[in-house]
Amino acid sequence: MKTTIIRTAAILAMGTATAAMANVPIVGGAPMPATNNIVENAVQADNLTTLVAAVQAADLVDVLASEGPFTVFAPVNDAFAALPEGTVDTLLQPENKDMLTKILTSHVVAEDLSAETIIARTKHSTDGFYHFNAVSGDALSAQVKGGNVYIYDESGNAAMVTTANVDQANGVVHVINGVLLPK
Template sequence: MKKQFLSVAMGIAFLAMATACNSTKTDSSTGDSAAMDTAMADTSMTSKEAGVEVGGAMMVPSKNIVENAMGSNDHTTLVAAVKQAGLVETLSGAGPFTVFAPTNEAFAKVPAATLSDLMKPAMKADLTKILTYHVVSGALKSSDLKDGMELTTVQGQKLKISMKDGKWMVNGVNITIPDVISSNGVTYVIDGVLMPK
């Protein structure tokens, strides 16, 4: 928060100085210069924290996995399921975690009745089992993955990583966006829901 405040303050000071320096120029050149200065300030502020765009929102390393997921329009079903299972606090914790995050489209492939049943309070244990099957302890980037490697999930069973046509997969499900870095781990966007045995 303090870093963001300082960045904004520096940007405002920079714009104020640029406007003062340009005040002796003609109106049209002042407008062009101010627009250019604003664009430069915006670029410098954005470059301080690069991220990955997921579901229309920028996923940034200063936010935890849950905070980033809550910003994604493509992960509203996952966020609702995490809340229903009572896993928000856990996945907001220090971790680190590697999370394979199914999109809304991935959840849409699950029969509607099954998904509806899983979201009932009586099914919390089953929902938790499925969600924790998508989580691995440690922060694994795609550079750490190897074709054929097995990862033990928080749920206890294993996931198998594979590469097909130059693209990573987990249990045969496509990883569509790798290496979404958060403050407490790494997220991989996937196009299917992983079901434990």
């Protein structure tokens, strides 16, 4: 009887843990618990390794692990790979830290912006775009097309949000398929 109760309790606990994990978004094959900060989650994602290396090279780890709140538009590895050959290697060199920091901070907003908030703000705009600024000071715009959210940099280049609303302890991450470049 005692063994049955223990087994039943273990099965119930596993079921509860599985149900809780079902609500945790997966990015790059790794669960992204909302109790972790942006950095703690990003280092777990196989598809964000280039972004993590860039954040480390720019000495932005402490900033993105701080209280926030932040919204991060996180480019996947393929987005960095689509840049002209040698760009990432050049940016990761110590002498290019200022340029790398400018690019990375153009992906960060000092506000917790859910996809629903971004979509609502596009609907209430006169031109169909939600215009806002990144931490870098660069202008960003969001637009909804075909049910997808696109983020535009100052040059008009668009990156589509592929995974939205990855809540973090210090904000939210939206995974994107492009790199936003400041002018």
